[in-house]
Amino acid sequence: MLFVTPSRQYPTGAILSLERRRQLLEWAQRRDAVIIEDDYDSEFRWGGRPIEPLKTLDTQERVIYLGSFSKTMFAGLRLGYALLPAGLVDPVIRAKAIYDPMSPGLLEQRALARFMAKGDYGKHLxxxxxxxxxxxxxxxxxxxxxxxxxxxxxxxxxxxxxxxxxxxxxxxxxxxxxxxxxxxxxxxxxxxxxxxxxxxxxxxxxxxxxxxxxxxxxxxxxxxxxxxxxxx
Known part of the structure; x- marks a missing residue:
């Protein structure tokens, strides 16, 4: 397993090159490994084109993409998300049911979903x-x-x-x-x-x-x- 922050490394802010990203995906395929991509602090960009996540290059279902709303909304919201390869969805759901049987922030999740569906989240961002x-x-x-x-x-x-x-x-x-x-x-x-x-x-x-x-x-x-x- 490999944990990476390719869009913005903390604390330097360095960005992983396209060539290096492809090398990581090739490594994961050779090793039958999983890459966890934390899209840390990359929502706010001041110039240049948006950087596509490593997940978008993944054709072998190797990348788990993680993010949260702590910076774009507020830290106390405590809501995050994971985009999983299809083969990991059921195992992760079962593991979460054991580790965290009571889903946190159901009201907050619904409020945020409505905020996003109305287009207000994009305006806010x-x-x-x-x-x-x-x-x-x-x-x-x-x-x-x-x-x-x-x-x-x-x-x-x-x-x-x-x-x-x-x-x-x-x-x-x-x-x-x-x-x-x-x-x-x-x-x-x-x-x-x-x-x-x-x-x-x-x-x-x-x-x-x-x-x-x-x-x-x-x-x-x-x-x-x-x-x-x-x-x-």
């Missing part, structure tokens, strides 16, 4: 994409303007966070994190995602902030870096 896309562009512009000396942004045109590589020394990075905390700016150190030590990097969430808050936050990052330099 387009509206949120416009809003998040504007915030993404604003944030990236600010980062390049104020802190390009210390961060290089990972290229990407989707998702609700930005991955950025640190350009200075490890000692300066540690000092910068502390300086940012003192300025009430919190971001995620990408070291928490590494099995082994890798390049220093950070994950910045932007979707929950408006443009004024994003501007203030990035300016505080710049001020934190200035504090680090003043204390060297």
């Amino acid at each position: 387009r509206r949120m994409t416009r809003m998040y896309g504007a915030r993404h562009r604003h944030f990236c512009t600010l980062m390049r303007e104020f802190v390009s000396e210390i961060f290089t942004l990972m290229p990407g045109d989707s998702g609700l966070h930005v991955y950025a590589y640190w350009q200075r020394s490890p000692e300066e990075y540690a000092a910068f994190i502390e300086a940012a905390k003192r300025s009430n700016v919190i971001f995620r150190d990408a070291a928490v995602f590494h099995v082994e030590q890798g390049p220093l990097a950070a994950c910045f969430g932007f979707a929950h902030l408006d443009e004024q808050q994003l501007t203030e936050g990035v300016k505080r990052l710049a001020a934190a870096w200035q504090d680090v330099q003043n204390n060297v």
Whole structure:
């Protein structure tokens, strides 16, 4: 079994190439294996054509496609879905009946189904994409303007966070994190995602902030870096 996020890898946002996707499907066929495709965080795209899921290339019934509504609606909804190969539908239904006999959120499922059937979900998704896309562009512009000396942004045109590589020394990075905390700016150190030590990097969430808050936050990052330099 193989678990992949080909449309948007977390946390970098990297996209699996078409050639690599085909290689995975060939591997699964040779090994008589199953691929679980998690379509993580790919609903929101700011540019370029939509990326087709690995599932669309699957002609051998090898891919289980998973998704949820936690990002497009709200996390508390707790509804997800799975597109299964025909041969796995009955076994999964039987397994779920044992593991989870009471289907969660029946009312929520019906409400969401009605929301989608009326076309309102599509309208909602387009509206949120416009809003998040504007915030993404604003944030990236600010980062390049104020802190390009210390961060290089990972290229990407989707998702609700930005991955950025640190350009200075490890000692300066540690000092910068502390300086940012003192300025009430919190971001995620990408070291928490590494099995082994890798390049220093950070994950910045932007979707929950408006443009004024994003501007203030990035300016505080710049001020934190200035504090680090003043204390060297």
